[in-house]
Amino acid sequence: MASQINVQCGPCGYEDKMKNAKKWCTNCEEGFCGECEKSHKSMKVSRDHKLISVEDYRQIEDITVNMNCEIHGKQLDLFCKKHDIAICVVCVPSQHKTCSSSDVISIDEASKNAKQSTAISDLEETISKTLDDVKYCINDLEKTLKNVDKEEQTIRKTIADTRMSLKKYLDELERKLLLDLKSKHENCKSKYSKILDQMKQIEQELENLRGQTLKMKRFASDLQVFLGTRELKNRTAEQIGSLKEDIRDHKNNRMEIEIHHVLGSLIKEVKQFGEIKVIETKASLKLKDAKIDQAQTQIQVSMQTVCYVSLQLKQNFDIKGSEKQISACIISSDNTVIIADYFGSGKLMEYSDNGKHIRDILVYGTSFDLTTVDTDRIAVTYPLASYLKIINIKNDSESKKIRCSFNSWGISFQDQKLYVAVYRKGIEVMDLNGKKLNRIVACISLSVYGITTTRERIYYKDTNNKVHCCSMSGQEIWVFEDQSISKTGGISVDNNQNVFVVGQHKLTLIQHDGKDSKVLLTDRDGLDKPGAVYYNKEKNIVCLGYKVGSIAMYQVS
Numbered sequence: 001m002a003s004q005i006n007v008q009c010g011p012c013g014y015e016d017k018m019k020n021a022k023k024w025c026t027n028c029e030e031g032f033c034g035e036c037e038k039s040h041k042s043m044k045v046s047r048d049h050k051l052i053s054v055e056d057y058r059q060i061e062d063i064t065v066n067m068n069c070e071i072h073g074k075q076l077d078l079f080c081k082k083h084d085i086a087i088c089v090v091c092v093p094s095q096h097k098t099c100s101s102s103d104v105i106s107i108d109e110a111s112k113n114a115k116q117s118t119a120i121s122d123l124e125e126t127i128s129k130t131l132d133d134v135k136y137c138i139n140d141l142e143k144t145l146k147n148v149d150k151e152e153q154t155i156r157k158t159i160a161d162t163r164m165s166l167k168k169y170l171d172e173l174e175r176k177l178l179l180d181l182k183s184k185h186e187n188c189k190s191k192y193s194k195i196l197d198q199m200k201q202i203e204q205e206l207e208n209l210r211g212q213t214l215k216m217k218r219f220a221s222d223l224q225v226f227l228g229t230r231e232l233k234n235r236t237a238e239q240i241g242s243l244k245e246d247i248r249d250h251k252n253n254r255m256e257i258e259i260h261h262v263l264g265s266l267i268k269e270v271k272q273f274g275e276i277k278v279i280e281t282k283a284s285l286k287l288k289d290a291k292i293d294q295a296q297t298q299i300q301v302s303m304q305t306v307c308y309v310s311l312q313l314k315q316n317f318d319i320k321g322s323e324k325q326i327s328a329c330i331i332s333s334d335n336t337v338i339i340a341d342y343f344g345s346g347k348l349m350e351y352s353d354n355g356k357h358i359r360d361i362l363v364y365g366t367s368f369d370l371t372t373v374d375t376d377r378i379a380v381t382y383p384l385a386s387y388l389k390i391i392n393i394k395n396d397s398e399s400k401k402i403r404c405s406f407n408s409w410g411i412s413f414q415d416q417k418l419y420v421a422v423y424r425k426g427i428e429v430m431d432l433n434g435k436k437l438n439r440i441v442a443c444i445s446l447s448v449y450g451i452t453t454t455r456e457r458i459y460y461k462d463t464n465n466k467v468h469c470c471s472m473s474g475q476e477i478w479v480f481e482d483q484s485i486s487k488t489g490g491i492s493v494d495n496n497q498n499v500f501v502v503g504q505h506k507l508t509l510i511q512h513d514g515k516d517s518k519v520l521l522t523d524r525d526g527l528d529k530p531g532a533v534y535y536n537k538e539k540n541i542v543c544l545g546y547k548v549g550s551i552a553m554y555q556v557s
Contacts, residue, residue, distance in 0.1 A: 023052065027049040027223070063224075138203065318355075320349070324343040327368050414453040452493050528547045
């Protein structure tokens with residue numbers, strides 16, 4: 001609902017004058033009185049700014065569109081077409097240095113005619129269609145809820161009619177059965193009430209999104225529409241995801257009673273009055289795929305089967321001063337190898353790709369696992385201290401220290417999120433500021449040391465010689481078991497979602513569906529006590545730590 005609070009003139013307020021605004025500048029995001037409006041229009045830098053009435057501004061003041069970069073806090077004044085994301089000037093050298101000049105354009109150019117774009121139209125259509133689907137689901141659930149009450153009444157009558165001829169003998173059995181009926185009836189109603197409440201909540205959220213979209217389209221600037229469309233699209237996608245999950249797991253229950261067929265002739269042998277059955281059938285709830293899903297769906301490529309994968313040795317070298325198996329390794333954006341020596345010196349070391357020792361990266365603590373965050377930064381776990389650090393390897397500075405709820409072992413970075421295997425807690429999901437976003441515990445054992453991720457899946461090893469593949473919500477997809485899999489060894493995933501995992505004297509590649517595997521290296525190939533494994537998706541190279549402080553790099557073909 002639009003606020004009726006007076007909007008103050010920004011420039012006047014800067015001079016400690018209280019004056020009501022008549023216009024609102026969507027570019028400057030502040031109000032202007034009549035006098036200041038003239039000055040604003042007269043200046044070349046603000047001559048093309050969009051001014052709307054204060055009344056129109058009140059229609060969109062509750063629509064929050066983030067105009068600043070969440071990472072650097074700078075204004076979003078550029079857009080990367082390659083990654084489909086609004087960025088600030090600091091993002092270009094830090095995270096988009098490989099993007100071409102044609103990929104990075106001004107935000108004004110990208111947001112031009114945003115109100116007429118297919119993105120806002122698709123968003124409106126998506127919300128509208130999903131809202132219709134939710135209303136249909138609510139109507140269907142309300143009918144089903146009424147039918148459950150009718151079924152309950154029918155069963156009560158059947159029980160009462162049967163009881164009339166068997167009153168004395170069946171009093172106790174009737175009592176037990178009615179209690180059973182009551183319990184199951186309440187469970188059914190509770191189930192439908194819960195999903196009904198969820199649907200109504202989603203309906204309300206979608207109503208709000210539709211209202212915000214209409215207001216934004218009508219009153220907001222192109223820039224606000226451009227950025228707001230993405231935020232509202234993400235929120236809509238979240239609601240659709242939640243809705244799909246509710247619908248997928250929902251089943252209708254139909255109650256009925258089954259009276260014992262020999263009750264009339266064998267009254268003395270019958271030990272129960274009947275049985276209340278809750279029959280589950282596939283619900284008729286449907287959710288149409290909207291354009292928002294279609295827009296985000298990438299073209300699926302055929303997955304490579306592991307039987308055709310082979311390795312060719314490119315380089316191997318020994319690690320200076322290491323006397324034990326290394327715990328982790330990665331290949332940096334500069335093609336150097338960064339190594340965590342948890343079981344030996346505890347150091348974090350950097351080597352060139354031809355085996356020359358470059359330096360020891362200054363750390364305080366014993367590092368176990370590491371993952372690449374961007375071209376400049378890595379995230380490192382310190383299990384003994386129960387925290388992780390984000391380190392800038394270009395200037396040896398600590399960007400962030402994040403406290404974990406217990407010993408932090410394996411770590412992986414995906415879509416601006418850290419996935420950390422925490423002892424006795426599960427997989428903790430957090431942003432780069434350390435904010436806990438989720439904890440996935442449904443399918444994880446107490447001790448997990450190795451973890452890796454793709455955009456859609458999480459892969460981890462447990463202490464029972466198993467490799468697990470689960471969804472980002474923790475729903476298990478497949479499990480691969482091999483007695484040779486080591487509990488502390490590394491795990492990595494290739495571009496086809498095939499999983500590299502080390503075992504006792506061998507390197508195994510598990511097929512993306514978990515149904516097949518191939519042993520790529522064994523002790524016959526000189527592989528002795530492998531520990532760390534890392535797959536570089538850009539160069540299609542596997543980096544492997546083995547023996548006592550040795551590194552080997554293989555080209556995958």
